[in-house]
Amino acid sequence: MDKRIIDYFNGELSEKERIELLREAEADPVFKQALLSCQNTQALFSLMPEAINVKAGEEGYLRLKQLKRKKKTKRFILMTTGYVAVGCMLVFVTWWTTISYRQQEKPVIVQQELFVPAGQRARIILPDGSVAWLNAGSTLSYPSMFENERNVFLTGEAYFDVAYNPDKPFIVSTDSINVQALGTQFDVYSYSKAECISAALIDGSIKVCKTGDKSKEIILKPNQQLFYKDGVFRVETFTDKDKLLWKEGIYSFNKESLAVIIKKLELYYDVEIIVKDQSILQHKYTGKFRQRDGVVEILQIIRKIHPFKIYKDEELNQITLSR
Numbered sequence: 268m269d270k271r272i273i274d275y276f277n278g279e280l281s282e283k284e285r286i287e288l289l290r291e292a293e294a295d296p297v298f299k300q301a302l303l304s305c306q307n308t309q310a311l312f313s314l315m316p317e318a319i320n321v322k323a324g325e326e327g328y329l330r331l332k333q334l335k336r337k338k339k340t341k342r343f344i345l346m347t348t349g350y351v352a353v354g355c356m357l358v359f360v361t362w363w364t365t366i367s368y369r370q371q372e373k374p375v376i377v378q379q380e381l382f383v384p385a386g387q388r389a390r391i392i393l394p395d396g397s398v399a400w401l402n403a404g405s406t407l408s409y410p411s412m413f414e415n416e417r418n419v420f421l422t423g424e425a426y427f428d429v430a431y432n433p434d435k436p437f438i439v440s441t442d443s444i445n446v447q448a449l450g451t452q453f454d455v456y457s458y459s460k461a462e463c464i465s466a467a468l469i470d471g472s473i474k475v476c477k478t479g480d481k482s483k484e485i486i487l488k489p490n491q492q493l494f495y496k497d498g499v500f501r502v503e504t505f506t507d508k509d510k511l512l513w514k515e516g517i518y519s520f521n522k523e524s525l526a527v528i529i530k531k532l533e534l535y536y537d538v539e540i541i542v543k544d545q546s547i548l549q550h551k552y553t554g555k556f557r558q559r560d561g562v563v564e565i566l567q568i569i570r571k572i573h574p575f576k577i578y579k580d581e582e583l584n585q586i587t588l589s590r
Contacts, residue, residue, distance in 0.1 A: 385537035398428040403535040467492040516558040536562040543589035
């Protein structure tokens with residue numbers, strides 16, 4: 268394998284070298300296949316090993332089987348990867364199509380999909396060199412090679428560091444909003460079960476509009492965050508950068524009600540949390556928790572401040588909170 272490919276995915280190439288490598292891949296189908304194969308492998312192993320354990324793998328597999336039964340139109344391939352150092356196995360969902368370029372004059376562009384299981388996160392380098400971090404329970408769909416536009420579809424949460432290319436806008440599409448950028452860093456929060464969709468800009472500039480409706484576009488400046496709920500946009504100053512620590516495996520809450528925290532934990536860990544006594548939800552909490560600790564451990568830490576009881580039904584994948 269060409270050493271430049273390894274350096275590319277390790278982030279060791281300069282911007283000029285990266286562009287030259289991508290141009291060479293565009294012109295050489297065989298070289299492009301080698302690049303894509305390495306990309307797939309890199310994405311799979313970017314699932315953080317610190318979050319891996321046997322129990323989590325088994326639980327994730329069972330939930331994925333249930334999800335597959337519910338969504339018959341969506342095809343998933345289950346794969347397992349062993350980590351000798353920790354002596355365990357992770358079951359995860361990965362690419363649902365494969366590509367062969369060697370016998371074709373013109374490369375075939377197909378849609379690829381990466382799903383990150385509950386309680387984990389992943390980092391992937393897209394075909395144009397842009398980097399995406401995916402939070403737990405997120406799905407990113409994108410073409411094997413970009414053409415006129417660099418369009419990806421997101422369900423869940425992802426942080427993007429977009430490679431600059433003024434000729435090819437980078438667009439993140441969700442069920443509710445579209446986010447367009449040329450070269451910038453931003454976070455998009457768009458879980459299907461979330462009450463509110465948001466986009467936070469860290470650097471550069473992004474343009475946001477409703478999906479399928481460009482009549483009203485909002486341009487964000489650095490350190491601004493847009494919220495979309497019930498057809499209405501709201502823009503606020505984005506000051507709490509700790510909320511982006513999820514990329515490093517840390518969930519941060521700053522004076523947030525337990526009701527809000529619970530909703531996020533349900534999304535991050537794919538679990539249903541039932542509250543028997545609504546008085547439990549009155550208090551607000553500030554703290555940082557490691558993703559790998561799991562939802563029960565996080566709740567156990569929280570209850571040390573304002574006590575409540577925790578019961579988990581493993582079979583139903585439910586957690587009940589009561590006095």
